[in-house]
Amino acid sequence: MRQIIRLVLLGLVLMTVALISALTAMRFAIHGSEVGVPKLIGLSPVEARRAAEAAGLELVVERQYYSLNIAEGRIMSQVPAPESKVRRGWQIRVAESLGQQRVPIPDVVGQSERAAELNIRRRGLDIESVAHSDLPGAPEDRVVAQSPPANAVGVAVPKINLLVTTLGDAQTFVMPSFLGQPLGTATLTLQDAGFHVGDVTVAIPPTNAAALPTPIMTTPQATPASMIVSQNPSPGQRIRAGSTVNFSVQ
Numbered sequence: 001m002r003q004i005i006r007l008v009l010l011g012l013v014l015m016t017v018a019l020i021s022a023l024t025a026m027r028f029a030i031h032g033s034e035v036g037v038p039k040l041i042g043l044s045p046v047e048a049r050r051a052a053e054a055a056g057l058e059l060v061v062e063r064q065y066y067s068l069n070i071a072e073g074r075i076m077s078q079v080p081a082p083e084s085k086v087r088r089g090w091q092i093r094v095a096e097s098l099g100q101q102r103v104p105i106p107d108v109v110g111q112s113e114r115a116a117e118l119n120i121r122r123r124g125l126d127i128e129s130v131a132h133s134d135l136p137g138a139p140e141d142r143v144v145a146q147s148p149p150a151n152a153v154g155v156a157v158p159k160i161n162l163l164v165t166t167l168g169d170a171q172t173f174v175m176p177s178f179l180g181q182p183l184g185t186a187t188l189t190l191q192d193a194g195f196h197v198g199d200v201t202v203a204i205p206p207t208n209a210a211a212l213p214t215p216i217m218t219t220p221q222a223t224p225a226s227m228i229v230s231q232n233p234s235p236g237q238r239i240r241a242g243s244t245v246n247f248s249v250q
Contacts, residue, residue, distance in 0.1 A: 039082035040075045040094055048075050048094060056088040063095045065156050072099030098158060105160065107150030108143050113164045116143045120160055128159035132166040140165055140238065175245075177235035183249050184224025190245055198244040203229055222249050 035055050040048040045061055052059040070076040076097040080086055103123050108116035113130065120127055138144065145163040148155050173193075178186040187197050200222045226249035233239050 033088050034085045035088050035090075037078075037080050037082055037084040037086055037090075037092060040078050040092065041082070042070070043075050044073055045075065045094075045096060052092050057086070058089065058091045060091050060093050061096050062093045064098050064158065065095055066099065066101045066158065067097040068100055070097035070099075072097055101153065101155050101158075103158070105148050105150055105152045105155065108146055108160075108162070109150070111143050112141050113143065113162070116146075116162060116164075124158070126159045128157070128161050130162045130164055132164050135165050138165045172238045172240055175231075175233045175235055175237045175239050178228045178231055178245075178247070179235070181228055182224060183222055183226045183228060183247060186228055186247065187224070194241055195239075196242070196244040198246040200226075200246070201248045202226070203248050203250050226250065 035057065037057065038051045038055050040051060040059075043051065045059075049059045065076060067076050074097050075094045077095045079093045080090075103125060105125075106119050106123060108119050111119065117127060133144075135144065142165050143162050144165055147161045178189075183200065190197055202222050228247050229250050230248040232246045233243070239245075
Protein backbone atom coordinates (compact mmCIF):
# COMPACT_ATOMS: atom_id res chain seq x y z
CA MET A 1 0.00 0.00 0.00
CA ARG A 2 2.82 2.37 0.89
CA GLN A 3 4.51 1.54 -2.38
CA ILE A 4 1.42 2.57 -4.32
CA ILE A 5 1.14 5.86 -2.40
CA ARG A 6 4.82 6.61 -3.14
CA LEU A 7 4.32 5.97 -6.83
CA VAL A 8 1.25 8.24 -6.91
CA LEU A 9 3.10 11.03 -5.12
CA LEU A 10 6.08 10.62 -7.41
CA GLY A 11 3.78 10.86 -10.44
CA LEU A 12 2.20 14.02 -9.09
CA VAL A 13 5.61 15.57 -8.48
CA LEU A 14 6.74 14.72 -12.00
CA MET A 15 3.55 16.16 -13.52
CA THR A 16 4.00 19.36 -11.51
CA VAL A 17 7.60 19.72 -12.63
CA ALA A 18 6.61 19.09 -16.25
CA LEU A 19 3.82 21.67 -16.05
CA ILE A 20 6.11 24.30 -14.52
CA SER A 21 8.73 23.59 -17.16
CA ALA A 22 6.16 23.96 -19.95
CA LEU A 23 4.87 27.25 -18.55
CA THR A 24 8.40 28.56 -18.14
CA ALA A 25 9.33 27.60 -21.70
CA MET A 26 6.15 29.21 -23.04
CA ARG A 27 6.87 32.38 -21.10
CA PHE A 28 10.40 32.57 -22.47
CA ALA A 29 9.11 31.87 -25.96
CA ILE A 30 6.54 34.65 -25.74
CA HIS A 31 8.82 37.23 -24.21
CA GLY A 32 11.63 36.17 -26.46
CA SER A 33 9.60 37.33 -29.49
CA GLU A 34 8.83 40.73 -27.95
CA VAL A 35 10.82 43.79 -28.95
CA GLY A 36 11.01 47.34 -27.72
CA VAL A 37 9.48 50.09 -29.86
CA PRO A 38 12.14 52.62 -30.91
CA LYS A 39 11.59 56.36 -30.71
CA LEU A 40 10.79 57.61 -34.21
CA ILE A 41 9.55 61.14 -33.49
CA GLY A 42 11.81 63.70 -35.13
CA LEU A 43 13.21 61.27 -37.69
CA SER A 44 12.59 61.40 -41.42
CA PRO A 45 10.37 58.65 -42.87
CA VAL A 46 13.45 56.93 -44.33
CA GLU A 47 15.29 57.01 -41.00
CA ALA A 48 12.18 55.89 -39.14
CA ARG A 49 11.67 52.95 -41.50
CA ARG A 50 15.25 51.82 -41.00
CA ALA A 51 14.92 52.03 -37.20
CA ALA A 52 11.64 50.11 -37.27
CA GLU A 53 13.02 47.37 -39.54
CA ALA A 54 16.12 47.05 -37.37
CA ALA A 55 13.82 46.26 -34.43
CA GLY A 56 11.83 43.75 -36.51
CA LEU A 57 8.86 46.05 -36.84
CA GLU A 58 6.93 47.58 -39.76
CA LEU A 59 6.42 51.30 -40.35
CA VAL A 60 3.12 52.68 -41.69
CA VAL A 61 2.81 56.43 -42.43
CA GLU A 62 -0.91 56.94 -41.90
CA ARG A 63 -1.51 60.67 -42.07
CA GLN A 64 0.09 64.06 -42.57
CA TYR A 65 -0.52 67.13 -40.43
CA TYR A 66 0.54 70.75 -40.29
CA SER A 67 2.74 71.51 -37.29
CA LEU A 68 4.26 74.60 -35.74
CA ASN A 69 6.87 72.62 -33.78
CA ILE A 70 7.91 69.68 -35.97
CA ALA A 71 9.85 70.43 -39.14
CA GLU A 72 8.41 69.42 -42.48
CA GLY A 73 9.16 65.83 -43.46
CA ARG A 74 9.69 64.63 -39.87
CA ILE A 75 7.72 62.13 -37.81
CA MET A 76 5.50 64.00 -35.33
CA SER A 77 3.65 61.16 -33.57
CA GLN A 78 3.72 57.37 -33.29
CA VAL A 79 1.60 54.49 -32.01
CA PRO A 80 2.67 52.42 -30.04
CA ALA A 81 4.66 54.83 -27.90
CA PRO A 82 8.46 54.56 -27.64
CA GLU A 83 9.82 51.82 -25.34
CA SER A 84 6.56 49.87 -25.50
CA LYS A 85 6.86 46.08 -25.77
CA VAL A 86 5.22 44.53 -28.83
CA ARG A 87 5.46 41.34 -30.82
CA ARG A 88 8.03 41.16 -33.59
CA GLY A 89 6.47 42.16 -36.91
CA TRP A 90 4.09 44.64 -35.25
CA GLN A 91 3.13 47.81 -37.12
CA ILE A 92 4.14 51.25 -35.91
CA ARG A 93 1.67 53.84 -37.19
CA VAL A 94 3.13 57.32 -37.55
CA ALA A 95 2.08 60.78 -38.71
CA GLU A 96 4.36 62.97 -40.81
CA SER A 97 4.67 66.73 -40.38
CA LEU A 98 3.93 69.10 -43.25
CA GLY A 99 5.49 71.99 -41.39
CA GLN A 100 3.61 75.24 -40.98
CA GLN A 101 0.50 75.90 -43.01
CA ARG A 102 1.50 77.84 -46.12
CA VAL A 103 -1.46 77.26 -48.45
CA PRO A 104 -4.57 79.41 -47.83
CA ILE A 105 -7.90 77.60 -47.66
CA PRO A 106 -9.89 78.58 -50.77
CA ASP A 107 -13.49 79.75 -50.71
CA VAL A 108 -15.48 77.19 -52.72
CA VAL A 109 -18.96 77.95 -51.38
CA GLY A 110 -21.31 78.50 -54.31
CA GLN A 111 -19.21 76.46 -56.73
CA SER A 112 -20.20 73.15 -58.25
CA GLU A 113 -18.72 70.01 -56.71
CA ARG A 114 -16.41 69.49 -59.69
CA ALA A 115 -15.21 73.11 -59.73
CA ALA A 116 -14.59 73.02 -55.99
CA GLU A 117 -12.59 69.81 -56.29
CA LEU A 118 -10.38 71.29 -59.02
CA ASN A 119 -9.89 74.49 -57.01
CA ILE A 120 -8.89 72.56 -53.89
CA ARG A 121 -6.53 70.08 -55.55
CA ARG A 122 -4.87 72.81 -57.61
CA ARG A 123 -3.61 74.28 -54.33
CA GLY A 124 -2.12 70.98 -53.19
CA LEU A 125 -4.98 70.24 -50.77
CA ASP A 126 -7.23 67.19 -50.61
CA ILE A 127 -10.93 66.55 -50.07
CA GLU A 128 -11.58 64.42 -46.99
CA SER A 129 -15.32 63.91 -47.43
CA VAL A 130 -18.28 65.19 -49.45
CA ALA A 131 -21.75 65.10 -47.91
CA HIS A 132 -24.85 65.58 -50.07
CA SER A 133 -28.09 67.07 -48.82
CA ASP A 134 -31.42 67.88 -50.44
CA LEU A 135 -32.06 71.51 -49.45
CA PRO A 136 -35.43 72.89 -50.62
CA GLY A 137 -35.05 76.04 -52.67
CA ALA A 138 -31.32 75.62 -53.19
CA PRO A 139 -29.87 75.03 -56.66
CA GLU A 140 -28.57 71.55 -57.37
CA ASP A 141 -24.87 70.69 -57.24
CA ARG A 142 -23.67 73.69 -55.24
CA VAL A 143 -21.29 73.77 -52.29
CA VAL A 144 -23.20 75.36 -49.40
CA ALA A 145 -20.67 74.79 -46.61
CA GLN A 146 -17.04 73.84 -46.16
CA SER A 147 -14.77 72.93 -43.27
CA PRO A 148 -12.27 74.42 -42.60
CA PRO A 149 -13.77 77.74 -43.73
CA ALA A 150 -12.11 79.95 -46.32
CA ASN A 151 -8.81 81.57 -45.26
CA ALA A 152 -8.74 79.60 -42.00
CA VAL A 153 -5.42 79.61 -40.12
CA GLY A 154 -3.98 77.05 -37.73
CA VAL A 155 -5.40 74.18 -39.76
CA ALA A 156 -4.09 70.78 -38.70
CA VAL A 157 -5.02 68.63 -41.68
CA PRO A 158 -4.67 69.69 -45.35
CA LYS A 159 -8.08 68.26 -46.18
CA ILE A 160 -11.42 69.96 -46.70
CA ASN A 161 -14.95 68.68 -46.04
CA LEU A 162 -17.75 69.80 -48.32
CA LEU A 163 -21.55 69.93 -48.11
CA VAL A 164 -23.11 69.85 -51.59
CA THR A 165 -26.77 70.26 -52.48
CA THR A 166 -28.59 67.59 -54.42
CA LEU A 167 -32.14 66.75 -55.35
CA GLY A 168 -33.69 63.78 -53.62
CA ASP A 169 -33.69 60.84 -56.02
CA ALA A 170 -37.22 59.87 -55.04
CA GLN A 171 -38.51 63.34 -56.02
CA THR A 172 -36.59 64.02 -59.21
CA PHE A 173 -36.92 63.09 -62.85
CA VAL A 174 -34.82 63.53 -65.94
CA MET A 175 -36.44 66.08 -68.21
CA PRO A 176 -37.35 64.46 -71.57
CA SER A 177 -37.12 66.22 -74.91
CA PHE A 178 -40.37 67.56 -76.35
CA LEU A 179 -38.70 69.35 -79.26
CA GLY A 180 -40.58 68.83 -82.50
CA GLN A 181 -43.69 67.53 -80.77
CA PRO A 182 -47.14 69.19 -80.80
CA LEU A 183 -47.88 71.35 -77.78
CA GLY A 184 -51.09 69.42 -77.05
CA THR A 185 -49.28 66.07 -76.86
CA ALA A 186 -46.57 67.45 -74.55
CA THR A 187 -49.16 69.10 -72.32
CA LEU A 188 -51.10 65.85 -71.82
CA THR A 189 -47.88 63.92 -71.14
CA LEU A 190 -46.71 66.39 -68.49
CA GLN A 191 -50.09 66.66 -66.79
CA ASP A 192 -50.42 62.88 -66.59
CA ALA A 193 -46.99 62.75 -64.91
CA GLY A 194 -47.90 65.43 -62.36
CA PHE A 195 -46.08 68.37 -63.95
CA HIS A 196 -47.38 71.76 -65.04
CA VAL A 197 -47.15 73.70 -68.28
CA GLY A 198 -46.19 77.31 -67.65
CA ASP A 199 -45.53 80.06 -70.16
CA VAL A 200 -45.98 79.22 -73.83
CA THR A 201 -44.50 81.78 -76.17
CA VAL A 202 -44.75 81.84 -79.95
CA ALA A 203 -41.49 82.21 -81.81
CA ILE A 204 -42.16 84.31 -84.91
CA PRO A 205 -40.04 83.07 -87.81
CA PRO A 206 -37.99 85.69 -89.66
CA THR A 207 -39.69 87.22 -92.69
CA ASN A 208 -38.58 89.22 -95.67
CA ALA A 209 -39.81 92.66 -94.64
CA ALA A 210 -39.17 94.09 -98.08
CA ALA A 211 -41.70 91.69 -99.58
CA LEU A 212 -44.50 92.88 -97.29
CA PRO A 213 -46.33 96.05 -98.26
CA THR A 214 -47.42 96.74 -94.68
CA PRO A 215 -46.35 95.19 -91.36
CA ILE A 216 -48.61 92.54 -89.84
CA MET A 217 -49.64 93.65 -86.34
CA THR A 218 -51.57 90.55 -85.27
CA THR A 219 -50.12 88.48 -82.42
CA PRO A 220 -50.01 84.76 -83.23
CA GLN A 221 -51.55 82.42 -80.67
CA ALA A 222 -50.31 78.97 -79.63
CA THR A 223 -52.60 76.04 -80.40
CA PRO A 224 -52.39 72.34 -79.47
CA ALA A 225 -51.01 71.74 -82.95
CA SER A 226 -48.16 74.25 -82.50
CA MET A 227 -44.76 72.60 -82.73
CA ILE A 228 -42.35 72.95 -79.80
CA VAL A 229 -39.00 74.55 -80.75
CA SER A 230 -37.49 75.08 -77.27
CA GLN A 231 -38.22 74.17 -73.67
CA ASN A 232 -37.18 75.15 -70.18
CA PRO A 233 -35.94 73.10 -68.27
CA SER A 234 -33.82 71.76 -71.08
CA PRO A 235 -33.73 68.04 -71.99
CA GLY A 236 -31.61 65.91 -69.66
CA GLN A 237 -31.87 68.29 -66.70
CA ARG A 238 -33.07 66.86 -63.38
CA ILE A 239 -36.30 68.43 -62.12
CA ARG A 240 -38.52 67.98 -59.10
CA ALA A 241 -41.91 66.35 -59.24
CA GLY A 242 -44.59 68.94 -59.86
CA SER A 243 -42.24 71.39 -61.57
CA THR A 244 -43.43 73.81 -64.23
CA VAL A 245 -42.20 73.49 -67.82
CA ASN A 246 -42.16 76.44 -70.23
CA PHE A 247 -42.27 76.11 -74.00
CA SER A 248 -41.61 78.13 -77.09
CA VAL A 249 -43.60 77.03 -80.15
CA GLN A 250 -44.11 77.89 -83.79
